[in-house]
Every structure is written in structure tokens, then in C-alpha cells.
Amino acid sequence: MTARFQAPKGTYDLLPPRSALFLAVVQALTTRLARAGYEHVQTPIFEDTALFERGVGESTDVVQKEMYTFTDRGGRSLTLRPEGTAGVMRAVIEHHLLDGALPVKLWYTGPNFRYEQPQSGRYRQHTQVGAEAVGLDDPLLDAELIAVADAGFRDLGLSDYVVKLASLGCGQCRPPYREALTSFLAGLDLDAATRERARLNPLRVLDDKRPEVKAQVAEAPVMLDALCESCAEHFAVVRRALDSFGVHYEIDRFLVRGLDYYTRTTFEFVHNRLGAQASIGGGGRYDGLIAELGGPSASGVGFGLGVDRIMLACEAEGLTPYQDSRVDVFGVGLSAAARERLAEIVDHLRRREMRADLSYGDRGLKGAMRGADRSGAQYALVLGDRDIEAGVAQVKDLQDGTQEQVRIDEVVEYLANRLGAPPRRISGGA
RNA sequence: GUGGGCGUAGCUCAGCUGGCAGAGCACCGGGUUGUGGUCCCGGGUGUCGCGGGUUCGAGCCCCGUCGCUCACCCCA
Structure with a gap:
């Protein structure tokens, strides 16, 4: 790998x-x-x-x-x-x-x-x-x-x-000051590289971090005084x-x-x-x-x-404003047919400015629910073949674990109300 | 460009004097065929950075190389 x-x-x-x-x-x-x-x-x-x-x-x-x-x-x-x-x-x-x-x-x-x-x-x-x-x-x-x-x-x-x-x-x-600084630097004990720097731009020698240079430069003339x-x-x-x-x-x-x-x-x-x-x-x-x-x-x-x-x-400083949740709603489909239906519902949720995603691929219920958990979503939208037949979806609150059954044709509106669409914004704030 | 330290699993790291590659976390599966997190069980997922060399044998020793890292220089 x-x-x-x-x-x-x-x-x-x-x-x-x-x-x-x-x-x-x-x-x-x-x-x-x-x-x-x-x-x-x-x-x-x-x-x-x-x-x-x-x-x-x-x-x-x-x-x-x-x-x-x-x-x-x-x-x-x-x-x-x-x-x-x-x-x-x-x-x-x-x-x-x-x-x-x-x-x-x-x-x-x-x-x-x-x-x-x-x-x-x-x-x-x-x-x-x-x-x-x-x-x-x-x-x-x-x-x-x-x-x-x-x-x-x-x-x-x-x-x-x-x-x-x-x-x-x-x-x-600056020019007269630079003259003064140059002659000051000329009297110091500096290595070749630093002398070259002094020639190109004497001001930069003042910025040197090395103690031996710092000490020598401490008494240098200062631009602010000039x-x-x-x-x-x-x-x-x-x-x-x-x-x-x-x-x-x-x-x-x-x-x-x-x-x-x-x-x-x-x-x-x-x-x-x-x-x-x-x-x-x-x-x-x-x-x-x-x-x-x-x-x-x-x-x-x-x-x-x-x-x-x-x-x-x-x-x-301990400031990591990472987003804690990617989406508000996460679809969990129990069959290929259910996932297709959920994809459509999720699309509607997004059109209503809700943040929504679903479990893709055949991961099994446990895996899909784990995906819902990791997404940080407030609600999981669980849909199986039995639900489709009955025209309903299961809306599970992932915080408290409670679950409600909602008619499929009302579920977008239901979630919009619960989340207060347009939902909370992606702040990125701490 | 110069000098010090370091490269082992996805991540953080252990690995003795050279003798069968490990831990925690993460991840995957199961416990539960329609319910996540906590818990239990199971799974190592690897070109030990790369290339040479020494050796019966190299993660470990030697040379080279690439990269990371810290500092100088410089700069955001």
C-alpha cells in the first residue's frame, strides 16, 4: 500500500x-x-x-x-x-x-x-x-x-x-540613514555571508536572529530616529x-x-x-x-x-472549528428499491435547502445505520420494502433514539418543519 | 544551500545483542435477516520509505537515495 x-x-x-x-x-x-x-x-x-x-x-x-x-x-x-x-x-x-x-x-x-x-x-x-x-x-x-x-x-x-x-x-x-547604517555595520565583526547581505540590503542585518550578530547590532542606528x-x-x-x-x-x-x-x-x-x-x-x-x-x-x-x-x-490555541456534522438527514435504505426511493427523497430535501445524504451501496442495515451515526445527522430516514408498500418512512431521531412513522409524501415537509428549513447554516465557527 | 533528529499497519507508536512483524486507536464482519453510538466475539488490512551491501539470516549493521521534521538563512 x-x-x-x-x-x-x-x-x-x-x-x-x-x-x-x-x-x-x-x-x-x-x-x-x-x-x-x-x-x-x-x-x-x-x-x-x-x-x-x-x-x-x-x-x-x-x-x-x-x-x-x-x-x-x-x-x-x-x-x-x-x-x-x-x-x-x-x-x-x-x-x-x-x-x-x-x-x-x-x-x-x-x-x-x-x-x-x-x-x-x-x-x-x-x-x-x-x-x-x-x-x-x-x-x-x-x-x-x-x-x-x-x-x-x-x-x-x-x-x-x-x-x-x-x-x-x-x-x-532612508538613503542618508542607510549610509549611516552601512558605515556602522562596516565596523562590526561579521561573516562573509552577512557582509554580502549588508551590501545588498543593510537593513536586513538588523533582523538577524543569531545572538552574536544581535549583540553587535543592538547599538545600531535606528530608522525610526531618522x-x-x-x-x-x-x-x-x-x-x-x-x-x-x-x-x-x-x-x-x-x-x-x-x-x-x-x-x-x-x-x-x-x-x-x-x-x-x-x-x-x-x-x-x-x-x-x-x-x-x-x-x-x-x-x-x-x-x-x-x-x-x-x-x-x-x-x-486549540481553535479547531471543524464541522461537527456533515448533514442533517441521512437515508438508510434496506433494499436496492428502497435506496432508489430514498435518493429521490434526499434530492427533495436538498432542494428545500436541507443537508442530506444517504447510505450508498449494499452495506446491510447495521452498516447503513453506522453511516448515519457517523454523518452526525440529526435524523435517520429508514426505508424498507414493507414501508414502501405501506407508503411510509421511519424517521429516527439519532440523539434520543426515538422513531416516528411518517407518510412518504409528507416526509419532506415533516423534516423541514422539524429542522426549521432553511436549516442551520454551515457556520464553520468554533 | 547548511546542520541535527526521524522514516515499521489508515493513525500514534513498540520491536532487546541481527533470529517466525506487534500493540492501542481506526476500519471490516458477527452477536441483532428492520435499527446506530456503549458492550462482547472475530479479522492485521504490511514492499518495515526506496536501492545496493555485509551476513546462514537484516526492521535492526554499512553505503547511497527520497521524504518528513527541527534549526540557520529567508519569509506568510
Whole structure:
């Protein structure tokens, strides 16, 4: 029984009942986004390789060594998207959305692909729920996105996480700061790989987790102390807004994001029980990205929330909103003829918006009843040849074991009344 | 890409110094030919990840390989 094939390295199959958690996570987050006026957008799962090289940044690890790039039969270099923002920005530019009402507020969800060494919470294919608010640099949008993600997490029942916040400055104040940081780093005792990183993006050295690096970097100059007046004001508004929303956050002087395009506000949601890959979401503002991709000079702010890690976070906090029952009514037929009749009744029940299933195949009464039990149904609908002859069905309440005889031509209405059609909704809630 | 740990039934795992592959749960059947869960009885469902090697004999030892896992790097 050894499987000849297995899921590719770094990927996994999402099976029931856990798959219900996936849907619950996506639904919780996207519901909050829709409520805040964000509309759904879908872009291709692969794009021109050059889009990601320009959009994500040549110096990033993602572009340098993690992209799934291939040449199609037409000789085009394409890449499975490693993140969501670049593709959405491409679509925004291509369809001139910035010529309309601003800001453009969009959300999206789907898989991203990165060729990484798998680890807890890190996969080669992972799903994100993302959102972008484009066309304005209003700091209230930054705060809105953080608040929306936070609210979505709370809706899921999550609480053991922190919101980290920082500002990376802009084209005015970042270059001089970067100079200062570079000269500071030059005076440290760092290994070759880290020196190279410092050359590509000195900010990222601040994020190093190794104690020997952390200690040396503790006294490094901090961007937040070097913000220009307009960036400082922008950041102050974000903070005031979050305060007024009641969103708790902590300022992280060394918060750095891995993608090159971030400016000004950056934020990250870090869960406390996830091990090394603890970031369940992150994002920030990008001022140069749209122009970099050939669009107008416009600002945007967005986030990516990691569905896989959010699921792990839910499980770490004991939140498993698995559906407890698949259906409300389960048909148990004692003969082939009875099963045919039941299939018809079940079809009617479904048309009346009841959740119904039946025992397929010749399993015998005991097996069929066991199927009814496992389905979690409230009622079993038992039908045998004797019943058909008498024009009745047996409706058994699987909770208390009581059973009633109901005329077949009245059984749909009977169950609709008992269940209160349309019946309870599939909430997926805990 | 680098380093540590681990691959035995559907799942969680035991298996001594190399000597007939096991347990619990799950699953299937029966006890009950028209009634589930609890209970009782019965059933092992297996390429011991894969490929070589050593040996009379390998789940166990050696080499390789694939995968999982944890950490670095990086990130959701």
C-alpha cells in the first residue's frame, strides 16, 4: 500500500476535517475585508519572470534563489508567483484602475510558490489572503489594513500574537540613514555571508536572529530616529488611528521586511506559539513599486496573511472549528428499491435547502445505520420494502433514539418543519 | 544551500545483542435477516520509505537515495 507517488517536497494535501479550518480562515479574513470595502480580484498564478524580478527586487532571496521559473512552449520565461502584490499591481496598471476613483481597494487569495527548504510553517506552496489599497498615501489606510487583519484574527478566536509596527522612511530620509547604517555595520565583526547581505540590503542585518550578530547590532542606528518630518507625521497618524481603533501594537525598531519595495509603514503579525516561522502576516506601504512596474507614480499599502500558518496558530490555541456534522438527514435504505426511493427523497430535501445524504451501496442495515451515526445527522430516514408498500418512512431521531412513522409524501415537509428549513447554516465557527 | 533528529499497519507508536512483524486507536464482519453510538466475539488490512551491501539470516549493521521534521538563512 506504499504510495507510488507522494506530494512534492514542501507541499501537503489538505484533507477533511482540517480542510474545514482552511475555509474558516479564508472566510474570516475575507469577510472583514469585504466589510471594509475591499473588492475581490484574481490574477494569474504565473506571470512574466521579469515582473517579479522588478517588483519583488533583484536583491531579495525570493528572486535570487527561490523562484519557480520555467520556459513555456512559446519560449517565454514565466514564474509561479512567489507573492501576490506584484501581479495585482500589474493588473491595476494594465487596466488603468488608478484613473478611476481612489483608493483602489482589492483583496485576493490563492497559492504562492517559493523554492525553500521546508520547515515548520514554511512550505514551497502556501496560501495567502492579501489586500492592497492603492493610489493614495493616506496613513489611515495603513491603519485600516492592520485593523482589518487584526479583526479577522480575533474573529477566528486568536489572541496569542502581537502586532509589530515600524516605519522604513521614504526616498528622502532612508538613503542618508542607510549610509549611516552601512558605515556602522562596516565596523562590526561579521561573516562573509552577512557582509554580502549588508551590501545588498543593510537593513536586513538588523533582523538577524543569531545572538552574536544581535549583540553587535543592538547599538545600531535606528530608522525610526531618522525619519524625515513627513514620514514622522505619517507614522504618527498611523499610530493614533490604531490607538483609536483599540488595536494593540508594539513598535519594533528593528522590524524589517524581506521584500525591497516597502517604504514608510511596515507591520507584522507574530504568533507566540509557532516556533521559528511565527509570522502569520505582514505588509506595509510601497511608494515606488507602481512606477517601477511602469505605472504612474502612486503609493499603495497592502498585506499578505499566511493561511497555512494561521491554521497552525489556530491549532496551537486549540481553535479547531471543524464541522461537527456533515448533514442533517441521512437515508438508510434496506433494499436496492428502497435506496432508489430514498435518493429521490434526499434530492427533495436538498432542494428545500436541507443537508442530506444517504447510505450508498449494499452495506446491510447495521452498516447503513453506522453511516448515519457517523454523518452526525440529526435524523435517520429508514426505508424498507414493507414501508414502501405501506407508503411510509421511519424517521429516527439519532440523539434520543426515538422513531416516528411518517407518510412518504409528507416526509419532506415533516423534516423541514422539524429542522426549521432553511436549516442551520454551515457556520464553520468554533 | 547548511546542520541535527526521524522514516515499521489508515493513525500514534513498540520491536532487546541481527533470529517466525506487534500493540492501542481506526476500519471490516458477527452477536441483532428492520435499527446506530456503549458492550462482547472475530479479522492485521504490511514492499518495515526506496536501492545496493555485509551476513546462514537484516526492521535492526554499512553505503547511497527520497521524504518528513527541527534549526540557520529567508519569509506568510
